[in-house]
Amino acid sequence: MRFVSYAGHGGECLGILIRDQIIDAQECARHRRLDTSTVSDLVRLIEACVHDGLDVGALFDDPPASAVHDASSVLLRAPLRPSTILCAGSNYRAHNLEKANTPLSGKEPEFFVKTADCVIGPDDGIVSDRKLTKKLDCETELAIVIGKPGRHIPVEHALDHVFGYTIVNDVTARDRQVRTAPSGTVWYELGRGKAFDTSAPLGPVVVTSDEIANPQALHISMRINGELRQSSSTSDMIWSCADLIHFFSTNFTLKPGMVIITGSPAGTAWSTDRELGGTWTPAPGLIPASRYCLPGDLIECEVEKIGILKNYVL
Template sequence: MKIARFHRPDGPTRLGRVDDDQLTDISDLVGTSLRAILPDLTELRPQILAAHGVRHALADVVLEAPIDDPQKYLGIGMNYREHAEEARQAGIPIPTSQLWFNKQVSCIVGPHDPVVKPAISDELDYEIELAVVIGRRCKNVPADRAREVIAGYLVANDVSVRDWLQKRSPTFTLGKSFDTHGPLGPWLTTDDEIADPHGLRMRLTVNGQVRQDATTDDMIYNVFEQIAYLTQVFTLMPGDILATGTPSGIGAPTRTFLQAGDVVRAEIDGLGAIENRIVAEP
């Protein structure tokens, strides 16, 4: 099951079930907040699948970030083997345990919204990531039960401002949290549709040129281990987003950074694609 947040041009935000290139409005059934229904998603599933609301072509609506108001948006650094090696070659030491950082939730934008290149930096980089959405409140979750707390998955581009990430701040938070630097989408694909989140191909292109092409089986710490690690520390809440790491091919090692006018497309098999144009800061 795929659920999107969307609006018609100049209309209010609605929720819809995605079926191929069509979208069925389910807002009269469940409301307009995807985060709010996540704890009840399993029980609501039969009603959502049977819903016969107003239908729209996907091409006629504007997709919004599926979750735009999580309590937490967390990312793990250097969690792909080949990416960790390219980072090491760029002078960044490989961590010996899970390395987590915050992306401030104000960075979140929709799957086709523009991404702003800040005037204060020329080191704007891309990172395709599998994002996990937590479905229910959870604490101290063992890895072998972590899948029970996952609502579903998104495509994420963990946009990074490298000089603020590695040079201007002792933590990753500032370089990861510029406004518009958290495009997500295109919709929530529920966990039951994905046989194995560690066997998904991911591709990122810039202006049609492939920059990243890998599979999620190159993770150092898998999705379930990540959830187990985090929930030793704090409670994860419905709608919390975990960006699970990026593969090799980022721009930093070759200093191939994004420029205004570039179009970045990130796609993960089974989850869809997001595509964002880079624009100069006004």
């Protein structure tokens, strides 16, 4: 299933996307005399599946006419608004080769957090705030949406805790992130560099895990103004999705609706920025960035089997 959120009924509505139609979850629940509040958003639906045994397939089977909408007639929003986005940086081998690294880069997952305040949806604007950063960068990342809760989750059972997958653009203020000590040692300030307004575009859909049998075999890419900047596979991850679920569950009880983003491939604007330690290497088909992102730029983040997340810089 492909879950979406869209503008309607005076707020945001949850539905599933089937070809060119959206089926509204609350209308289906109302038709079946179920509590509509349990499917008012994706986090609540996931909780209802986990705790109450909601049969999602049955919910959307044979929907009433009032639940069916033409997808082209609605405005999509972020498919969910997680309270916590657990983030793993420096997780692609090729990306680690193109940038200045800290002593721990590639040795253990980088750990930082974004919140619901960072989230925007498809076609929403990424704000270029020159008081915050003059080096606004974008990164396509596969995102894991947690379903079954757990703590200290073993790697071999980690994917059992996945509800689905989506795309997150890890928007970054590079001049806030990358710092150099007088000794020449590089260190990252991941708070101010990563977490700010509009720094987590998310969507356009959440695809349930049954449709993605192997999350380590997905093509992942980014285009800026039509130029291919990133093109890789999730097989280039150092730590797999299962590894990251295990890693983050050591610190947190993972809960329904939490999101884990899994790192970005090579091809960021950082890679061409010698001032910040970039060491871009030519790759077939890729166009090196000549600058960081500016207002008017169209960012297209794509992950195989999920879709394309589009946002303009404002």
